[in-house]
Amino acid sequence: xxxxxxxxxxxxxxxxxxxxxxxxxxxxxxxxxxxxxxxxxxxxxxxxxxxxxxxxxxxxxxxxxxxxxxxxxxxxxxxxxxxxxxxxxxxxxxxxxxxxxxxxxxxxxxxxxxxxxxxxxxxxxxxxxxxxxxxxxxxxxxxxxxxxxxxxxxx
Numbered sequence: 001x002x003x004x005x006x007x008x009x010x011x012x013x014x015x016x017x018x019x020x021x022x023x024x025x026x027x028x029x030x031x032x033x034x035x036x037x038x039x040x041x042x043x044x045x046x047x048x049x050x051x052x053x054x055x056x057x058x059x060x061x062x063x064x065x066x067x068x069x070x071x072x073x074x075x076x077x078x079x080x081x082x083x084x085x086x087x088x089x090x091x092x093x094x095x096x097x098x099x100x101x102x103x104x105x106x107x108x109x110x111x112x113x114x115x116x117x118x119x120x121x122x123x124x125x126x127x128x129x130x131x132x133x134x135x136x137x138x139x140x141x142x143x144x145x146x147x148x149x150x151x152x153x154x155x
Contacts, residue, residue, distance in 0.1 A: 013130050013138040029054065 033041065033056050043051045065071045075082055095114065099105040105117035130138070 009130055009134065010138065013135060014142065017135075017139060017142060030056070 029041070033039070038056070040053050040055045042053050045051055072083075095105075095107075095117065098108045099114070099117055099119055103119065105114045105119060106112060107114055
């Protein structure tokens, strides 16, 4: 169990450090690949061992409503049958927060049981909280390993 806990801690530390360290590199690599037209870069270590590749992927195309009031007016004018009655999100949050606080889905003012509302407890999960010393040790280990300074060769 101790080894599994150490592994979970190490994985969290590595993930966090790579995210912090990698953000600048990812931006620079995207820019360099765009400038050169490269779609894929092979990654090699200092000895020429193939470590994999980094590819440029196209972003996903998506649409979103940026002005809900304008969109609502447009739908109301052209497609009134598509409108529905809904509870304000802020009120729903207020009701649910109260239910959690008192342990029952009841109305704060009347004590009435609210139909359609249930309280549940989610599945347990691991939370990893490394110490400052653990972060320092992992950072030093990663730096010494060369993992954060791998060279890349164009393919």
